[in-house]
Amino acid sequence: MRALSVCLIAFASCSRTSRDAPATGQVTVVLKHQPLWGDAAPFHAFLDRFRRENPDVLLRTETLPNASDVAREMFLTALEGAADDFDVFAIDVVWAPEFARAGWLADLSASFPPARLRAEFLPHAVEAVTLDGRVYAVPWFLDVGLLFYRADLVRRAPKTYDELREVARAAMARNPRLAGFLWQGRQYEGLNCNVFEAIRGHGGELLRNGRIALDSPEARAALQWMRDAIVSGLSPRSVVSSGEEETRRAFQDGRAVFLRNWPYVWAEVQAPGSPVRGKVGFAPLPSVTGAPGPGTLGGWQLAVNAHSPPARRHAAERLVAFLTSHDAAVDLALHYSRIPARRAVYDDARIRQGAPFIAALLPIALAARPRPVTPYYALASDSIQGELSAAIAGLRSPAEALSRAQRIVDHLENPR
Amino acid sequence: MKPQRQGALMAAPAAAVLAGVAVVPVLAAAWLSLHRSIVIFHEQRFIGLANFRFLLQDARFWSALGHTAYFTAVAIAVELLLGLPVALLLHRGRGLLRAAVLLPWAIPTAVSARMWAWLFNADYGLLHRLAPGIDWLGSPSTALHAAILVDVWKTTPFVALILLAGLQTIPDDVYEAASIDGAGRARTFVSVTLPLLRPAILVALLFRSLDAFRVFDAIYVLTEGGPANATETLSIYAYKTLMRSGDFGYGSTLSVATFACVLVIGLVFVRVLGRPR
Numbered sequence: 001m002r003a004l005s006v007c008l009i010a011f012a013s014c015s016r017t018s019r020d021a022p023a024t025g026q027v028t029v030v031l032k033h034q035p036l037w038g039d040a041a042p043f044h045a046f047l048d049r050f051r052r053e054n055p056d057v058l059l060r061t062e063t064l065p066n067a068s069d070v071a072r073e074m075f076l077t078a079l080e081g082a083a084d085d086f087d088v089f090a091i092d093v094v095w096a097p098e099f100a101r102a103g104w105l106a107d108l109s110a111s112f113p114p115a116r117l118r119a120e121f122l123p124h125a126v127e128a129v130t131l132d133g134r135v136y137a138v139p140w141f142l143d144v145g146l147l148f149y150r151a152d153l154v155r156r157a158p159k160t161y162d163e164l165r166e167v168a169r170a171a172m173a174r175n176p177r178l179a180g181f182l183w184q185g186r187q188y189e190g191l192n193c194n195v196f197e198a199i200r201g202h203g204g205e206l207l208r209n210g211r212i213a214l215d216s217p218e219a220r221a222a223l224q225w226m227r228d229a230i231v232s233g234l235s236p237r238s239v240v241s242s243g244e245e246e247t248r249r250a251f252q253d254g255r256a257v258f259l260r261n262w263p264y265v266w267a268e269v270q271a272p273g274s275p276v277r278g279k280v281g282f283a284p285l286p287s288v289t290g291a292p293g294p295g296t297l298g299g300w301q302l303a304v305n306a307h308s309p310p311a312r313r314h315a316a317e318r319l320v321a322f323l324t325s326h327d328a329a330v331d332l333a334l335h336y337s338r339i340p341a342r343r344a345v346y347d348d349a350r351i352r353q354g355a356p357f358i359a360a361l362l363p364i365a366l367a368a369r370p371r372p373v374t375p376y377y378a379l380a381s382d383s384i385q386g387e388l389s390a391a392i393a394g395l396r397s398p399a400e401a402l403s404r405a406q407r408i409v410d411h412l413e414n415p416r
Numbered sequence: 417m418k419p420q421r422q423g424a425l426m427a428a429p430a431a432a433v434l435a436g437v438a439v440v441p442v443l444a445a446a447w448l449s450l451h452r453s454i455v456i457f458h459e460q461r462f463i464g465l466a467n468f469r470f471l472l473q474d475a476r477f478w479s480a481l482g483h484t485a486y487f488t489a490v491a492i493a494v495e496l497l498l499g500l501p502v503a504l505l506l507h508r509g510r511g512l513l514r515a516a517v518l519l520p521w522a523i524p525t526a527v528s529a530r531m532w533a534w535l536f537n538a539d540y541g542l543l544h545r546l547a548p549g550i551d552w553l554g555s556p557s558t559a560l561h562a563a564i565l566v567d568v569w570k571t572t573p574f575v576a577l578i579l580l581a582g583l584q585t586i587p588d589d590v591y592e593a594a595s596i597d598g599a600g601r602a603r604t605f606v607s608v609t610l611p612l613l614r615p616a617i618l619v620a621l622l623f624r625s626l627d628a629f630r631v632f633d634a635i636y637v638l639t640e641g642g643p644a645n646a647t648e649t650l651s652i653y654a655y656k657t658l659m660r661s662g663d664f665g666y667g668s669t670l671s672v673a674t675f676a677c678v679l680v681i682g683l684v685f686v687r688v689l690g691r692p693r
Contacts, residue, residue, distance in 0.1 A: 187642020238538030240554035
């Protein structure tokens, strides 16, 4: 429920909009984005640079609620109503195929050719914004699931699930008050992210012939491992009702050996006054084979409204190019700890100096994999959550839950 | 004839507003429920009653209906049982006591539900300390009861307030008459207070059951319907189908079904309330 408090804050500090009338010959471009944490000044200074370099564009910004669900509802209703009062907008990674399929996103392939994007950006971030070979959004910044561990309790990060279990057990034997492995098992989108990571860590895939495929032996093994973690006491029962913040707090209070979470946790656990400051390491998620387990890809992309008239669309594409440029990514990383979507940014001296944590994330970001890239994912996600939750809570066996989830997905993709 | 026309004229704005904000949307939802309407695929075609046929065999709908009915029945029963003694206490108490009792009701539901979610938290929650064996929000069997507990905590003051208003309409002379007739405290309560309180109890029941049947915010904040949809009520299922999945057709069908249930409950209560004793 971090999302809800975030959304309350977002509403309270609502949009800062300049409503100047455009000068003659100027074209107005409206950017809708969710608030970036921290001091707004660096971001506004950056936007002012765009204004100086593009005197023919009057740029206005509007702030969205930071809760992903709420922002999605707003876009769903606005875009379905063919709203054209905004031109560039930030979308969550899982919306791209769906919104593109709905015809709400302008095809950007001419200005951002897929081959160039694949060369400059992290490959899976590009995969998430591409539908049928066309580009519908440009990655702005990323998020990725990773493993945090207590460097004072374990010598090195575990590479396999078995190793994680053994190392955690040893630490728990020394200190019985410790929980072994925390993750997010509450029924919400985060649960899907956790389960998909486990499925890939067990060697499974989520798409077969472009369709969502959940009922696989690897998926059954993955869910069984997660359920076993709870039953065997490796993970506390509380993970069944936990989201990001609950697990982050428990880990930060020094009550757990391992935590699966998003990169924002790093700034929190390393903050002055944090009980585990200086005692935390991070690593890719474990897998069955010991190869780095792919974390789920999250993050935000910039898209152009398909209903924007041509004059504004051209200016809008310039704004997207500016905001997703190398320098913009460096700025976002330094000032807001946002994870770059551009490959070269990780090697930039400013990042290596000013944000070594982000530079060190490169292998994890490279391995990140999106949720199933299909227009049906958002439609199916909610039903999938319910069935996965049933398996995590022990209400149904993994096999039964997955076959039920698969039936629902098949019905959505192929209604009879 | 004049007064009638004047009356109709004065009621017209209210009737127009009511039609605009209530009747038209309800009819629009009913019309939409007869369509397959999936926003992202621009699908919008009339399919008659197919959504309702699917509804009848949709296990998730029936379990949501079951959760909603169970939530409503248990929450209201407990609220009445607790609200009555509280109202009797408040009837004697004054000012500060009344304000204190109303506090839970004054806190926005989303805020109090968030607070309760921390109390229920299986790692640090106070309730977890008191009863370590129970995983309140994590277990399908207890999560709905946790939601009921939050609702009882929040709305018992409201029920008590309505009952208090009812108590204050009972004139003192009936009590005097009862005591002259030699009735004891218990007898007075059963034969005088309760019967005279009946209208207030029915009003409380009506308000609360309509409200509880549409419960959304508390459960959404506590569990979002989880685990395993064990706390999913009709409103949450409809919301998820409409806004998360963008399935406007079936989502409207669920809303219409919820509306029909609430309408039936309302009509039953109005009939009971309106019956002369």
